Amino acid sequence: MTQNLENLPKGLNPEDLVDIYAKMVLIRTLDERIWAMNRQGKAAIVASSQGHEAAQLASVWALRHHSEDYFCFTYYRDLAVTVAQGLTPTETLLGFLAKEGEPMSGARQFPQHGAILDKKVINISNVVSTHIPHAVGWALAAKMRGDKTVVAAYMGDGATSQGEVHEAMNFASVLKLPVVFIVENNKYAISVPQHKQMNVKQISSRAAGYGMTGVTVDGTDVIASYEACAEAVERAARGKGPSLVELEVERYLPHTSDDDDSVYRAKAEIDEARKRDPLVKLKDLLASAGLMTDERDVELRESARREIDAATDAAEAAPFPSDRDVLEHVFEEVR
Amino acid sequence: MTQNLENLPKGLNPEDLVDIYAKMVLIRTLDERIWAMNRQGKAAIVASSQGHEAAQLASVWALRHHSEDYFCFTYYRDLAVTVAQGLTPTETLLGFLAKEGEPMSGARQFPQHGAILDKKVINISNVVSTHIPHAVGWALAAKMRGDKTVVAAYMGDGATSQGEVHEAMNFASVLKLPVVFIVENNKYAISVPQHKQMNVKQISSRAAGYGMTGVTVDGTDVIASYEACAEAVERAARGKGPSLVELEVERYLPHTSDDDDSVYRAKAEIDEARKRDPLVKLKDLLASAGLMTDERDVELRESARREIDAATDAAEAAPFPSDRDVLEHVFEEVR
Amino acid sequence: MAMMTVIEAVREAMREEMQRDASVFVLGEDVGRRGGVFLATQGFIDEFGEERVIDTPLAEAAIAGVAVGAAMSGMRPIAEVQFGDFVFPVFNQIVGEAARIRYGTKGKISVPMVLRIPYGGHIRGGLFHSQSPEAYFAHTPGLQVLCPATPYDAKGLLKAAIRSNDPVVFLEHKRTYRAVRGEVPDGDYVVPIGVADIKRYGDAATIITYGLTMHYSLQAAEVLAAEGIEIEVIDLRTVSPIDRDTVLESVRKTNRVLVVHEDNIALGVGAEVSALIAEHAFGNLDAPVMRVAGPDIPAMPFAPTLEAAYMPTADKIEAGLRRLLEY
Amino acid sequence: MAMMTVIEAVREAMREEMQRDASVFVLGEDVGRRGGVFLATQGFIDEFGEERVIDTPLAEAAIAGVAVGAAMSGMRPIAEVQFGDFVFPVFNQIVGEAARIRYGTKGKISVPMVLRIPYGGHIRGGLFHSQSPEAYFAHTPGLQVLCPATPYDAKGLLKAAIRSNDPVVFLEHKRTYRAVRGEVPDGDYVVPIGVADIKRYGDAATIITYGLTMHYSLQAAEVLAAEGIEIEVIDLRTVSPIDRDTVLESVRKTNRVLVVHEDNIALGVGAEVSALIAEHAFGNLDAPVMRVAGPDIPAMPFAPTLEAAYMPTADKIEAGLRRLLEY
Ligand SMILES: Cc1ncc(C[n+]2csc(CCOP(=O)(O)OP(=O)(O)O)c2C)c(N)n1
Numbered sequence A, B: 001m002t003q004n005l006e007n008l009p010k011g012l013n014p015e016d017l018v019d020i021y022a023k024m025v026l027i028r029t030l031d032e033r034i035w036a037m038n039r040q041g042k043a044a045i046v047a048s049s050q051g052h053e054a055a056q057l058a059s060v061w062a063l064r065h066h067s068e069d070y071f072c073f074t075y076y077r078d079l080a081v082t083v084a085q086g087l088t089p090t091e092t093l094l095g096f097l098a099k100e101g102e103p104m105s106g107a108r109q110f111p112q113h114g115a116i117l118d119k120k121v122i123n124i125s126n127v128v129s130t131h132i133p134h135a136v137g138w139a140l141a142a143k144m145r146g147d148k149t150v151v152a153a154y155m156g157d158g159a160t161s162q163g164e165v166h167e168a169m170n171f172a173s174v175l176k177l178p179v180v181f182i183v184e185n186n187k188y189a190i191s192v193p194q195h196k197q198m199n200v201k202q203i204s205s206r207a208a209g210y211g212m213t214g215v216t217v218d219g220t221d222v223i224a225s226y227e228a229c230a231e232a233v234e235r236a237a238r239g240k241g242p243s244l245v246e247l248e249v250e251r252y253l254p255h256t257s258d259d260d261d262s263v264y265r266a267k268a269e270i271d272e273a274r275k276r277d278p279l280v281k282l283k284d285l286l287a288s289a290g291l292m293t294d295e296r297d298v299e300l301r302e303s304a305r306r307e308i309d310a311a312t313d314a315a316e317a318a319p320f321p322s323d324r325d326v327l328e329h330v331f332e333e334v335r
Numbered sequence C, D: 001m002a003m004m005t006v007i008e009a010v011r012e013a014m015r016e017e018m019q020r021d022a023s024v025f026v027l028g029e030d031v032g033r034r035g036g037v038f039l040a041t042q043g044f045i046d047e048f049g050e051e052r053v054i055d056t057p058l059a060e061a062a063i064a065g066v067a068v069g070a071a072m073s074g075m076r077p078i079a080e081v082q083f084g085d086f087v088f089p090v091f092n093q094i095v096g097e098a099a100r101i102r103y104g105t106k107g108k109i110s111v112p113m114v115l116r117i118p119y120g121g122h123i124r125g126g127l128f129h130s131q132s133p134e135a136y137f138a139h140t141p142g143l144q145v146l147c148p149a150t151p152y153d154a155k156g157l158l159k160a161a162i163r164s165n166d167p168v169v170f171l172e173h174k175r176t177y178r179a180v181r182g183e184v185p186d187g188d189y190v191v192p193i194g195v196a197d198i199k200r201y202g203d204a205a206t207i208i209t210y211g212l213t214m215h216y217s218l219q220a221a222e223v224l225a226a227e228g229i230e231i232e233v234i235d236l237r238t239v240s241p242i243d244r245d246t247v248l249e250s251v252r253k254t255n256r257v258l259v260v261h262e263d264n265i266a267l268g269v270g271a272e273v274s275a276l277i278a279e280h281a282f283g284n285l286d287a288p289v290m291r292v293a294g295p296d297i298p299a300m301p302f303a304p305t306l307e308a309a310y311m312p313t314a315d316k317i318e319a320g321l322r323r324l325l326e327y
């Protein structure tokens, strides 16, 4: 642990950590359920958030506590962001099962894709990195309108190789836009390890070339992640322009349910990574601070399981969307 | 001057400087002639190299002296590179007048575009930065074949904002390819000044984010430019991967003959820039070292004028290309 | 009524819309102090300030992508790409993203942006300053693709484009910028998107065209008119979605169709026009639908002789008409 | 003869060409240890080493652009884009550059590269894993665009593509990868680029198609065959340049044409086929050239019900045939 609970970063209270832990338990339970439903042939495709939860939740708490308003441009692995922002487990599962009532895209898109504007989350596309310029544009619009939105743009390590990320980061820095670029570096782009993606150890080393602040922290550590994100959010909120926050996380499962990581990743490496499990780390921290007991933890897990069970039932019971509107929403009016 | 002639960088001799000066005089004379021919309505479009000559010629001399073999991917402003590589003034002018016999594209393309393989120059496209991945691919091919080619990839400051530059630099660094990225930073992309293009003073600050060496030097100073390029070429030749060399130059004329810089650039700024004229600086250096006299300079200028006069006559006398082959070379065979 | 050129009409449309609606802004390379390389935004930076007239870095994907993001949040950006040939870096954002966002959010988010693209050749632009990219966009459901030919249409369509709640690719033919003058009414008006215009009435045959070749088609029609043969000239104006009604009605009247465009022939807009006519007016045709278009070579060579060999000019259109009429 | 799937045929073609010619190499995301996300290069890294099987950063423009540069210098790169939907970042390099390099150097430089793209839907790919991008490339002079439907054609065409001295966009339908098995001869053979194949002979009407819908077209033809109506099915295989001779000859025989593809209808490949037939076989048609294709919506929604509504399946093709025959 980088910090003890006496010395938490500004804005973060011990109760926040308890709340974050409870969310993390719920999200891990949900994530595991979705994966299982894929193996049962029910969910067509899944990208797991397991190992990324601390980074994702810390960023959301930092946005909440350090901006007047914010908006999240997520990517497919950001289950913890969407759930923290209010997408319910049932809604989430409607997405994974492509059922009627799915709120992001009406099941036109892969799960977790589309928009939930009232929950401040947009994730339009599966094309890696296309959302980074969108996030910058959203921030530009906010600045032009004079509202106080800070935009969080989430991406993986692999995404940073895309030209559009370069263009968008540069653009945001020139115009000093309120954006926080959050890189969840799990050291793999599908099978391609970091050293084949880039010749640097820290992606944050790119920030200097855009004239912005960049920092790399342990993304399995909620407190360190919170602190780094909070500083970046504050910079954005104060009109000081964008920042790049690299959160070093772990990917415990294959890239997606379609992937087989055994051909490119040693089991020992994953076992080693498991030692940094954000869930375990946060629980241990809370326990050592007297804020969590094994009994309370079991309670949390059981209540999570019950909630996910109920959501599963609801989602399974829902019908597939009717195809009647398949031609609609190409344009404002059907032509 | 950053150096005196006693202390020249490895590989650079005083005679080289005299040769470079003579080339510079020829190229400046040619460049001025082309601009004049545009104003006479004869040359449709011109991008002047004036102010960039020291940087361009120093890079060519560095490539010659520090690699076994090399190849240049130039851009439209690299007249000094193409001429130093052997494109004659007549051939050059055939290009600007779009005449039969133009060697780079058969006058299918803008002047200076196409390829002169025997002269180791390719400049396919007017689309800024598309050649940077090509240069990297050429270097990859050289490395795969085991030949010793070092590839020079020339671009302007504006070009560095393009996503493809990011992708290509990263790619080259991961694979440790023999490339020297040469940025001729004249602080303008047409009318857009550097501070609206990027939030950094030195473009070379991007290099660290790719894990490569980056350096910024005075590109109106032949010796400093040579030294920076030579080190980069040697790194590439020794298998140490790519480098980014930023040469700070001046653009004395509008972006192209189609541009009117008076609406966005103060005359005083250009007057100030004229004080760094690479031609004047090199002449003064040679004179102070006893390697150039006013008489010899006048001789050089007059011989250049005669050569360009003859080339002008030859190019003007040439016919336009016949349109008979306009459908050819879409594919290997006409379909 | 005022006489103005196409570039003046474009400038007026943007200026009036920016005056009318604070959510409209422009971004692109050199649009600020320089006023754009074709001066479409001349004077804007003084009138509207740097905040609404944004000189961008040289990065088309970001220009387009930032515009998409701003439009998603309710602004009405007008993004400029300097030349049609430099448009490919925007494909990911425009063809891949902007076109699908309404559909992919089931109508929750729209993208009210305009991508302005000076395009086309016959200006000695050579291989990389002459491109006609409209067909790529016209193949993409979710995009509205406009190619005005006259100052009147340029102004009225650009206003409609800026006001549209869906993305518009707005193509301005470079040669028309200064070469084409015409009357433009004073005050506000829009030309509806998706509606073709009959620029000349006739009964012997119909030319379906747009952009610069609309003018060349009118010239060819004049030549035949001198011989008493009246050609109808339809200016599509919107090349996607195509105005089927106007096209089919004319076909039913003239029974002969020549499609004319500058873009190369294979899968050019003319292919879709021809296919639509085949599907919906098969029984009305006295002759095959013929096409006069750029040859299938990369557009378009630099030397004047080579450029002329590429370009579908009035004489080539006239020859096409005679072939059609003789069938 | 061996029975194999399309993905196996693709893999075999590449492996044999890499064994034959040291200048052939592959690059793309995950092509190394992972063997590609569809396993097209499974085992290659062990057989050919990291130097010729290059796992790249996640950067399609660089993958394409580096391949262009390597090809210009005489190598024969095979670049992989993981899904057709992620292909837009390569447009600048492929549509803008690779396609024009031979022309723009007057034949001095060629670009002998292959861009392999797993494409197409009906695999629950949703809005961003189902794209059919062939028409964009087919509109581009200088590109050869291949869409094999069977293992035999996949292997033979891919070999021809690798040996071609001009750039090839090689589209492999994802649903055919494992679903379609067929005989493939032992040993070396090529299928010539630009030559269509009659996959079924008939006289009542001609279906012109390619890719996955070729199989669905054969299914529809079987249904009608049971009623004694024989449909000819032409598999274009090369969608650009189109094999006019084979197409026109069949039209002259059957006098009725249905064009079928999965890509959306407006300016899909079917538009060019229809326009070509209009131009060159007008007098041979007993009915309009009709099209069965994806609707003009962004391809293709995720939910199974919605995907089915998009997809041109055998029953929709059968209905199209009946409409055509009744005309
Ligand atoms: C432009 C594009 N190229 C390729 C893909 C296929 N793809 C999906 S995710 C992915 C890897 C992304 O890695 P990273 O950004 O590190 O995110 P992670 O999945 O590791 O969280 C790839 C290659 C894609 N979706 N979009």
Ligand SMILES: Cc1ncc(C[n+]2csc(CCOP(=O)(O)OP(=O)(O)O)c2C)c(N)n1
Residues within 6 Å of the ligand: B077, B126, B127, B128, B129, B155, B156, B157, B158, B159, B160, B184, B186, B188, B189, B190, B251, B255, C029, C058, C060, C082, C086
């Ligand atoms: C992709 C693309 N966008 C825009 C242009 C138009 N354009 C031509 S040169 C240029 C500025 C280039 O500036 P820089 O790279 O600094 O080179 P310089 O001309 O200053 O030497 C622009 C915007 C282009 N040719 N290609």
Ligand SMILES: [Mg+2]
Residues within 6 Å of the ligand: A156, A157, A158, A184, A185, A186, A187, A188, A189, A190
């Ligand atoms: Mg990753």
Ligand SMILES: [Mg+2]
Residues within 6 Å of the ligand: B156, B157, B158, B184, B185, B186, B187, B188, B189, B190
């Ligand atoms: Mg510059």
